[in-house]
Amino acid sequence: MTAYEVASAVRDPELPVLTLAELGVLRDVTEEDGRVRVTITPTYSGCPAVAEMGADLRRSLLAAGYGEVEVRTVLAPAWTTDWITADGRRKLAEAGIAPPGRVGPVVLNLVPPTRRVACPRCGSSSTRELSRFGSTACKALWRCSDCAEPFEYLKEL
Amino acid sequence: MNAYEDLLDHEDAHWAFGTGFADPLTGVDRAVPSDVDGLFEGCLALGDDALVLAQRLAQWCSRAPELEEDVALANIALDLLGQARLLLTRAGEVEGAGRGEDALAYLRDEREFRNVHLVEIECGPLVGGDFATTIARLLVFSSWRLAVFTRLCGHADPVLAAIAAKGVKELAYHRDHAAQWVVRLGDGTEESHRRMTAGFERVWPYVPELFDADPMVDMADVRSEVDSVVDAVFGAAGLERPSVGPASRVNGRAGRAGVHTEAMGYLLAEMQYVHRSLPGARW
Numbered sequence: 340m341t342a343y344e345v346a347s348a349v350r351d352p353e354l355p356v357l358t359l360a361e362l363g364v365l366r367d368v369t370e371e372d373g374r375v376r377v378t379i380t381p382t383y384s385g386c387p388a389v390a391e392m393g394a395d396l397r398r399s400l401l402a403a404g405y406g407e408v409e410v411r412t413v414l415a416p417a418w419t420t421d422w423i424t425a426d427g428r429r430k431l432a433e434a435g436i437a438p439p440g441r442v443g444p445v446v447l448n449l450v451p452p453t454r455r456v457a458c459p460r461c462g463s464s465s466t467r468e469l470s471r472f473g474s475t476a477c478k479a480l481w482r483c484s485d486c487a488e489p490f491e492y493l494k495e496l
Numbered sequence: 497m498n499a500y501e502d503l504l505d506h507e508d509a510h511w512a513f514g515t516g517f518a519d520p521l522t523g524v525d526r527a528v529p530s531d532v533d534g535l536f537e538g539c540l541a542l543g544d545d546a547l548v549l550a551q552r553l554a555q556w557c558s559r560a561p562e563l564e565e566d567v568a569l570a571n572i573a574l575d576l577l578g579q580a581r582l583l584l585t586r587a588g589e590v591e592g593a594g595r596g597e598d599a600l601a602y603l604r605d606e607r608e609f610r611n612v613h614l615v616e617i618e619c620g621p622l623v624g625g626d627f628a629t630t631i632a633r634l635l636v637f638s639s640w641r642l643a644v645f646t647r648l649c650g651h652a653d654p655v656l657a658a659i660a661a662k663g664v665k666e667l668a669y670h671r672d673h674a675a676q677w678v679v680r681l682g683d684g685t686e687e688s689h690r691r692m693t694a695g696f697e698r699v700w701p702y703v704p705e706l707f708d709a710d711p712m713v714d715m716a717d718v719r720s721e722v723d724s725v726v727d728a729v730f731g732a733a734g735l736e737r738p739s740v741g742p743a744s745r746v747n748g749r750a751g752r753a754g755v756h757t758e759a760m761g762y763l764l765a766e767m768q769y770v771h772r773s774l775p776g777a778r779w
Binding site: 383384385389393412413414416417446447448450469472473474476 | 521571572582659661663669672679725728732
């Protein structure tokens with residue numbers, strides 16, 4: 340396997356249904372004489388998973404036989420949810436996490452928001468936000484009014 | 497070797513909850529531009545604002561009015577802590593004296609901190625305010641910081657510009673969260689309206705310091721943006737702009753000059769205690 344194939348198969352520690360490549364945080368993998376340099380970018384400034392991503396990448400590449408692995412972080416261009424691949428969006432929905440829409444500016448809501456997120460279980464658009472902030476920095480908590488199930492929503496950034 | 501040991505073995509850092517933290521700017525091109533004045537002070541001030549408010553917001557965890565709000569305020573604190581780590585790391589690098597994020601966060605004394613008074617004052621959950629007071633502060637602070645970061649996206653230092661661009665959307669979420677609570681409480685019951693009003697009266701004397709002249713950003717321009725945001729929220733919430741004067745200063749100096757309120761010493765004592773008691777500890 341090439342270094343890119345190994346790195347792109349590493350899963351996100353907080354959203355293990357996605358690989359780092361599908362999440363869009365894997366920016367570059369270069370390989371020269373068995374020496375690999377991987378470039379990743381954080382989702383949020385305070386994302387505590389970045390150190391784990393680096394350790395997971397390093398472990399996987401060393402296990403695949405690469406002798407020297409360097410993981411670099413870049414801040415620009417900043418990650419947005421538009422970096423999540425089409426496959427990534429499908430896998431999120433299959434795992435019961437509503438995928439983000441396409442990114443527009445985060446607006447100041449002074450009236451009840453009209454945005455509707457489709458329930459990833461039953462497809463109903465009769466859903467409501469329970470909490471803008473969820474179990475990780477990147478998710479919000481919603482509930483479906485039809486099937487009554489709560490679900491997570493990967494919010495646009 | 498389990499995954500936890502693996503993390504510790506590979507990351508040569510001391511502080512984390514359960515892992516070693518790598519320098520948050522690892523691998524970023526860190527060349528310091530030679531022609532930018534005030535970069536150290538600017539990064540330090542913005543980093544200290546975020547660090548201190550993160551500490552304040554974290555004090556709400558398990559004390560907020562509802563579980564979702566515990567999570568929300570902790571998430572906002574985490575975003576700000578991430579911004580603080582990036583900015584303090586950059587400040588240390590620009591200074592060139594070998595101080596990293598930990599040295600700047602844990603080993604400076606009160607007079608060396610450059611945060612504004614607004615972020616350090618007690619706004620609840622202890623004496624000095626309640627949830628509405630904290631929300632009033634968060635609305636003003638996040639509106640101001642978003643306006644500042646938007647302008648810093650084009651800064652001559654590419655690292656500061658990238659940190660600002662990264663933070664803009666986070667701050668927009670914080671501002672929106674605060675604005676929704678201000679509308680809900682201001683336009684809610686008589687009691688919630690009274691407490692939201694009291695919250696803004698509590699924080700208002702500390703707002704003018706945010707707009708003190710700054711070499712990096714045109715603060716008059718920032719002020720007009722913040723005014724229009726806050727006025728729009730007040731309008732939707734049925735609140736009036738408070739008519740209280742600015743807080744007093746010492747010979748014109750306040751937080752940006754290292755002159756702090758009584759609350760700051762207590763805050764730092766709590767924040768710095770473990771690091772100073774157990775230098776270099778890791779877990």
